[in-house]
Amino acid sequence: MMKAAPWPVTLLFALSLALSLWLAGVPDWRWLPAALAAWYAADLLSGLTHMVMDYRPCTPGIGLAEVFHYEGSRESADYQALRARVMPQISPFERLVYDFKNHHPRPDALGRRPFLVQIGSTVLFAGLPAALLLNLAAVIVPLPGWLIAFAVVLIIGGTLAQYFHGTLHRSDNPWIVQAMRRIGLLMTPQAHALHHATLRRDFATNNGWSNPLVNRLFNLAIRRGWLHESGLEPL
Ligand SMILES: [Zn+2]
Ligand SMILES: [Zn+2]
Numbered sequence: 565m566m567k568a569a570p571w572p573v574t575l576l577f578a579l580s581l582a583l584s585l586w587l588a589g590v591p592d593w594r595w596l597p598a599a600l601a602a603w604y605a606a607d608l609l610s611g612l613t614h615m616v617m618d619y620r621p622c623t624p625g626i627g628l629a630e631v632f633h634y635e636g637s638r639e640s641a642d643y644q645a646l647r648a649r650v651m652p653q654i655s656p657f658e659r660l661v662y663d664f665k666n667h668h669p670r671p672d673a674l675g676r677r678p679f680l681v682q683i684g685s686t687v688l689f690a691g692l693p694a695a696l697l698l699n700l701a702a703v704i705v706p707l708p709g710w711l712i713a714f715a716v717v718l719i720i721g722g723t724l725a726q727y728f729h730g731t732l733h734r735s736d737n738p739w740i741v742q743a744m745r746r747i748g749l750l751m752t753p754q755a756h757a758l759h760h761a762t763l764r765r766d767f768a769t770n771n772g773w774s775n776p777l778v779n780r781l782f783n784l785a786i787r788r789g790w791l792h793e794s795g796l797e798p799l
Pocket of ligand 2: 667671729732733756760
C-alpha cells in the first residue's frame with residue numbers, strides 16, 4: 565500500500581505554492597497561455613512517468629510474481645503472509661513501480677484510495693521539493709510572474725496526476741472534475757479505457773493532450789529496445 569502524505573506536509577506544500585503566487589505579483593494576460601502550457605507539460609510528465617513505471621522490470625525471482633498473480637482471496641492469511649515476506653525486500657521506489665503494474669489487473673483499487681494516499685508519494689518526493697525550490701528561486705532571482713505561474717500550475721498538475729488518474733476509475737467525483745472534463749481540461753474514462761485495453765498507448769492521464777507525443781515516444785522506445793514487453797508484469 566502507498567503511504568498517505570502527512571497533513572502538515574500537504575499544508576506546507578499548499579502554503580509554499582501560495583507564497584510563490586504571491587511573489588509572482590499581479591496576473592496579466594501572459595498567465596493564461598503560461599498556465600495552459602503548464603497543464604500540457606503536467607500531462608506529459610504524467611504520461612512519461614506512467615510509461616516508464618509500467619515497463620520498468622521489477623526484481624525477478626523474489627516472489628513479486630506470486631503476489632501479482634495470486635489466485636486465492638487477497639483477504640486470506642496465506643496471501644497476507646506472502647505479501648509480508650516479499651514486499652519488505654523491495655525499495656519504496658520499486659513498490660511504486662509494482663503499484664503501476666498492479667493497477668492494470670485491478671484498476672478500481674486506485675479510485676477507492678483516499679486523496680492523501682493517491683498524492684502521498686508524489687508530494688513527498690517531487691511536489692514539495694519542487695515547490696520549495698521555486699520559492700527559493702523566486703526570492704533569489706526576479707523571475708517574471710508568468711514563469712512562476714507556469715511553474716505553479718506544472719507542480720499542481722504533476723502532483724495531482726495520480727488523483728486525476730483515480731477519478732477515471734470511480735463514478736462519484738466532485739463537480740469540478742466533471743466540469744473540467746466537459747471543457748477538455750481533464751480526460752474522460754472512455755479515453756483512458758484505450759490505455760487499459762492495450763497497455764501500449766495513451767499513458768497520459770491528466771487531460772491526454774500529450775498522448776500523441778507520448779505514443780510516438782513509446783513506439784520509438786519499443787523499437788529501439790529501451791522498453792520491453794516483459795517489463796509489464798513482475799517475473
Ligand atoms: Zn498503465
Ligand atoms: Zn488506469
